[in-house]
Amino acid sequence: MNIAITGLNNVDSPGPGVPVIRGIRESKEFTGKIIGLIYDSLEPGAYMKDVSDINYLIPYPSAGLDNLLERLKFINDKEKIDVIIPTLDSELYGFAKLSSKLEEMGIKTFLPTFDQLNFRAKDKLFDFAVKHNFKVPKNLLATSISDLYKLSDEITFPTVIKGIFYDAYIAHNFEEAVGAFHKISSKWGLPIIIQEFVKGQEYNVAALGDGNGDTVGAVAMKKLYITDKGKAWAGITINDPILIKLSDDIIKALNWKSGCELEFVKDEKSNEYYLLEINPRFPAWVYLAVAAGQNLPAALLNLAISKDQQKFTSYEIGKIFIRYSWDLITDIRKLEEITVKGELING
Amino acid sequence: MSNYKVFDNLAVSESGFLFSPSTGESFTLNPIANQILHLLKQGETINQIKEKILSEYDIDESSLEKDLDDFINQLINYKIVEEK
Amino acid sequence: MDKKIYERPVIIKQQMGFMNKFGSAPANQPLTHIDNVSVVEMAEKYGSPLFVFSEKKIRQNYRNLNRIFKTRYPKVQFAWSYKTNYLNAVCSLFHQEGAWAEVVSEFEYERARKLGVKGENIIFNGPDKTIEGIKKAIEEKAKIHIDHFDELYDIINITEKYNLKADVGIRVNMDTGIYPKWDRFGFNYENGEAVQALKRIISNERLNLVGLHTHIGTYIMSTEPYKIAAQKLVVLANMLIDQYDIKLDYIDLGGGLPSHNTLKGQYLEAEQLLPTLEQYADAITSPLYDLNLSPSEFPTLFLENGRVLIDDAGFLVSKVLANKRLSDGRRSTVIDAGVNLLFTSFWFKHKVRPAQVSSTYTESATLYGPLCMNIDIIRDDVVLPTLKKGEYLVIMYVGAYSVTQWMQFITLRPNIVMITEEGKIEQLRKSENLDYIMEQEILPEKLKEFSI
Incomplete structure (x- = not known):
């Protein structure tokens, strides 16, 4: 079986491609080839041993989608892809929209639907949570900088300023909020989300939904060590039936259909879980679940x-992951190969 | 018209991939740019190169001159060639 | 011996973490022909810049949207939104397909009448209707959608003074969860103003309440607001049935469907992000089945779409005037079409494609219009092959609003042509000349002479 996977950007804010591949490779049932789909010629996963072929x-x-489809057709002609697993937030809409065309080409996917992607989108999550009685921090949306100024009376500090796809900053005053607005909007577009800051410990859950309402598996993790961007650099599996039930x-x-990561914060005062985010793909730490x-x-x-x-019913508690960085050595010839030909055999 | 010298240590491959060992930058060239750079490396003058391109490709002289100027200027900016 | 095809020599510095050539190369596929007609030949014959419309595409768009709605609801009637594009040829084409006219001023009303649209097939919207305009619309049996109470009282006064009966509806504004809320047009749903207006109409014998109208916004990117809007109109319609036994002729959900143009500030391309037309149609039609009526009594669903029907049927062909490098080394290309012709480039990242097969090597560039004005930017940053002076490019998806919002500023407005289904080129509007512009001006006698 030939599996194509994106998100091999195993950098300090990593894409989940490499751990997803690692999980699949460790499955006894899997035999076949792993095809890395990369957006940049220096995505580390393309150079790492035993990751992609x-x-x-x-x-x-x-x-544009036509361009992506054309390229995938070209790759499919050479590699006969059976399944594509996209793992990055910003590409999921595109792949979800292409899924029927991929199916016609004989390529299977297991993606959330367009509506599911919309309901959990960071600017809609608040409404979704309120509708279903899940606790969630209060949310304001700014579609322009003048919006942000208009909202200034409603914002209490510290507050979290978030992009629609990626990036979040904690702003302690209005000036910081304006700075964060510009930083995020120039990179990830609008709207910008201004979220109530709930103080407490953060917990994350990696899960897989079967698309019929059932959870195939879910593993909860507490971050032990985070980077300055708030990404987990080390984490431990924990046992809290309330969190798994939630x-x-x-x-x-x-x-929900597909993998996801649910992010929660446990309010210091009330001890209740607040839903912060639903990421529509596995987290970069998904190998901890494996x-x-x-x-x-x-x-x-x-x-x-x-x-x-x-369905998975349990998992080992107290397993720890510690991420580390490692300087991989390669040669200019490899870079030339991928830059000029657009393809690179690993190893 | 001035003539230009390619810095000695530049590695240009057939595929149009160029790596500058001194600056660590890499570049890609389209086939005609690659051809011109190779000619410069062989020590040909701008006039010689111009004639060669004019005889080989369907292009008028003034358009080529403009393009060559722009291209050479970029090569100078990127520290790939210098004026002799 | 044939000479080889020339392309400019190009060197691209590899910037890791930015666009690579596989990431961008296909984005600039040339568009050499529109409906099998050569772009370059058209531009050479009719001059550049040049607006080109495709009859085939317009008809396809209409038939497609019509099919999508008619397979979901039994009675559907489109009304062509004149302000989106009121070229006679374009309006006539939609009327041939069966669309009514939706107008928002007397100017547009008169255009529709002059083109041969009967008053009874015109929907008259908007906040600006004069007494004369209202009187004429009443006499010609147009559907008047009342925007505010002052207008309602104007209509009542006119019907009394001239002993007339008027077919009216009201425009309702509401909270559909979208931002910004469009509450400046019509009567508000949530605060009870809409019901109050309806009661006032019902109590007047000269007014015949025929429909409800809403138009929730423009370029609406999700289906949910339409569903909410339809649900709220259905609540009002059911109230009319239950309390007054009034069965409406129609419910008008307005327009607002987006085209495939991507908004500035949007990371993803519109085509990835937007729901399908089928999903919009589901959202609009499904709440209508909650009307307390038997299916034979269902009101007609009116739709006033503009943008979604015409945007991708319009093209702006433009010629490269110059290439230059900016102070930071970035490339810029100056073309002969500017923001005077393409107002929409202030909020859309219009797709741009070269009109001739050129270099496969691409470079990011800023695309400037020809105006001697700093704001004249068609695209801040677009990946294009290197184009030579005199080569053409095609700006895509410009069918909506551009030829109505364009302005005569610094230069004259160019020719507009349409490629017919038969492959013929028909001129729809002649380019302006100095006489045409000067004709309306009056130079006072004492200012006629000077010596410098």
Whole structure:
């Protein structure tokens, strides 16, 4: 079986491609080839040992869907792709829209629907949560800088300023909020989300929904060590039935199909979980779930090819991941190969 | 018209990939740019190069001159060639 | 011996973490022909810049949207939004397809009448209707959508003074969850103003309440607001049925559907982000089945779409005037079409494609219009092959609003042509000349002479 996977950008704010591949490779059922789909010629996963077998540059989502489809057709002619697993937030709309065309080409996907992507989008999450009685920090939207000024009376500091796809800053005063607005909007567009800052510990859940309301697996993690961007650099699996039940309920409310990461903060005062975000793909730490006994990436692959997949009911508590960086050495010839030909055989 | 010298240590491959060992920058060239750079490396003058391109390609002299000027200026900016 | 095809020599510095050539190369596929007609030949014959419309595409768009709605609701009637594009040829084409006219001023009303549209097939919207305009619309049996109470009282006065009966509806504004809220047109739903207006109409014997209208906004990117809007109109319609036994002739959900143009500030291309037309149609039509009526009594669903029907059927062909490098080394290209012709470039990232097969190597560039004005920017940053002076490019999706919002500023407005289904080129509007512009001006006698 040939599986194409994106998100090999294993950098300090990593894409989930490499751990997803690692999970699939460790599944006893898997035999075949892993094709890395990369947006940049220096995505580390394309050069790492035992990750992808071959890599192809593909056009950015913003270059238009026809272009992406053309490129995928070209790659499919050479590689006969069975399943594509996109793993980056910003490309999911595009792949979701292309899924029927990919199916016609014989390529399977296991993606959230367009509506699911919309309901969980960062600017809509608040409404979704309120509708279904999930606790959620208060949210304001700014579609221009003048909006932000208009909202200035309603914002209490500190507050969280978030982009629609990526990026978040904590602003302690209005000037910082304006700075964060410009930083985020120039990169990720509008609107900008201004979110109530709930003080407390953060907890994350990696999960897989089957698209019919059921959760195939879910593993909860507490961050032990974070980077200046708030990304987990180390984390530990924890056991809290309330958190897992809450995750199940959210996945049921959305009929979520595909992998996801649910982010919560446990309010210091009330001890209640507030839903911060639903990321529509596995987190970069998803290999911790694999190590704790729930191979969610391999399970997603099974669902994609309509193979039976048992539900996971438990996982090992106290498993820790520690991310590390490692300087991989390669040669200018490799860079030339990928830059000029757009493809690179790994190893 | 001035003539130009390519910095010695530049590595240009057939595929149009150029790596500058001194600055660490890499570049891609389209086939005609690659051809011109190779000619410069061989020590040909701008006039010689111009004639060669005019005889080989369907292009008028003044358009080529403008394009060559722009291209050479970029090569100078990128520290790939210098004026002799 | 044939010479080889020339392309400019290009060197691109590899910037890791930015666009690479595989990330951008296909984005600039040339568009050499529109409906099999050569772009360059058209530009050479009719001059540049040049607006080109495709009859085939317009008809396809209309038939497609019509099919989508008619397969979801039994009675559907489109009304062509004149302000989107009121070229006679374009309006006539939509009327041939069966669309009524939707106008928002007396100027547009008169255009529709002059073109041969009957008053009874005109929907008259907007906040600006004069006494004369209202009187004429009443006499000609147009559907008048009342915008505010002052207008309602004007209509009542006119019907009394001239002993007339008027077919009216009201425009309703509401909270559909979108931002910004459009509450400046019509009567508000949430605060009860809409019901109050309806009661006032019902109590007047000279007014015949025929429909409800809303138009929730423009370029609406999700389906949910339409669903909410339809639900709220259905609540009003059911109230009319239950309390007054009034069965409306129609419910008008307005327009606002987006085209494939991508907004500035949007990271993803519109085509990835936008729901399908089928999903919009589902959202609009499904609440209508909650009307307390038997299916044979269902009101007609009116739709006033403009942008979605015409945007991708319009093209702006433009010629490269110059290439230059900016102070920071970035490339810029100056073309002969500016913001005077393309108002929409202030909020859209219009797709731009070269009109001739050129270099496969691309470079990011700023695209400037020809005006001697700093704001004249068609695209801040667009990846294009290197274009030579005199080569053409095509700005895509410009069918909506450009030839109504364009202005005569610094230069004259150019020719507009349409490629017919038969492949013929018909001129729709002649380019302006100095006499045409001067004709309306009056130079006072004492200012006629000077010596410098």
